[in-house]
Amino acid sequence: MGSKYAFARATAVGTVTITFVLMLCLTSSFVLGKNAVPNHEHPTPSPDLYTWLDTLGATVHLVVGPVNEAGLRGTVATKDIASGELILQIPNSATIDVGDYSLPGAELAVHLFRRQLTDPKWNASFEPYWKSLPESGSLHSKEVFENPKHRELLQNEYLAAYAEVNANWTRDVFAGNASLEPGKMFPSLLAEKLSGADKVTFEEFKHAASLTATYSFVFPNKEGQYMRVMLPLFDLINHKGEGANSYVGKDSTTGSYHLIASKDIKEGEEVTHCYNWDNERNDYALINYFFFQTLDPPRLCALDLPDGNLDGGFTEPDDRYLPHEKGAIQELISQFEARLTTFPTTEEEDEKMLAKEGSKLDWISHRIIDFRRERKRVIRLTIERLREREKTAYSLLPPSTGADASKEEL
């Protein structure tokens, strides 16, 4: 997006006075050198961002910077904050209602470009925000998942097809071949002769689609319509499910947004919130936001759960979805064992690949290989867990003793 055309991320849903964010989505920055996201891709925002927000009347008790050894960009508290206290507040004037929450990133990108191109003064006033967002090439998601080599690395046809369909959609909306809003595909900006529309490249458009999908929240506007909203600084907060220490709300009277501590937070501690519990499933998180987590206890990918799919909703711990009856446990163990043998590479081979060739891989390939290694590890651990469970599981089969004895009696 650079400075001319920029956007937001995260997805949340709010309601009345101080409503909860249901989903959100940020993107990390600062990430590391060779293997993960290179740290030049999400640099720490310049002080202009804080100055700009301060001028508009924001309250800010966090700062953006690296939050782990790999250099992932995130936010840390600048003072001790008690549970229930305010961490961050930005006025409505610092936010952007991009479009209806149900629209894909590509259509939202068209909305954002329209706003930027029709109101250059407003666009220029948001410069500090645009600069805080990841640059083109440093963001990945289903909206831009168009490289077949990357999709093949997923080692899963369903995930690859899902990524391809979404990436094709972005291309089609840009080219004017498809849209959920037929009159509002990207070429309509050209037809409206908006100055600068002809200079927007597909690369910029894709990036905008990815940002509007992954750096935006969902909240209702004054009319009660749920919108994708871009919230500066809120979108630099990373996701955590269990253990998140804050939540996002909207004041429906003033239209301002608030981040409230849900636990006591120490100065220097990372501030996190739960974008959406579906992100606790690594395939969901990877395809939508291009990150995955190593959780303890581990969680299977949604696609590895019985009846699992990528639509979301598998938000309970794995135990909720795994069988307790002996025969069903044995069947699932066999399925998992078979699944591990059908992957083109083993967990160990993926590990070796990352260790040996990791530094030569582009960051997208590296993350996908790391994701599939983690997927296999969790399946392996789940097999071990099921074997333990099998020992004390009940059985639906009748006890086998007695039948032979009765024969003898006859």
Ligand SMILES: C[S@@+](CC[C@H](N)C(=O)[O-])C[C@H]1O[C@@H](n2cnc3c(N)ncnc32)[C@H](O)[C@@H]1O
């Ligand atoms: C809304 S942004 C959050 C800020 C982002 N880290 C940045 O610096 O721009 C969402 C992105 O942050 C990263 N992210 C968020 N939570 C994460 C987590 N728990 N682990 C790893 N990466 C995470 C992912 O790249 C995701 O797409």
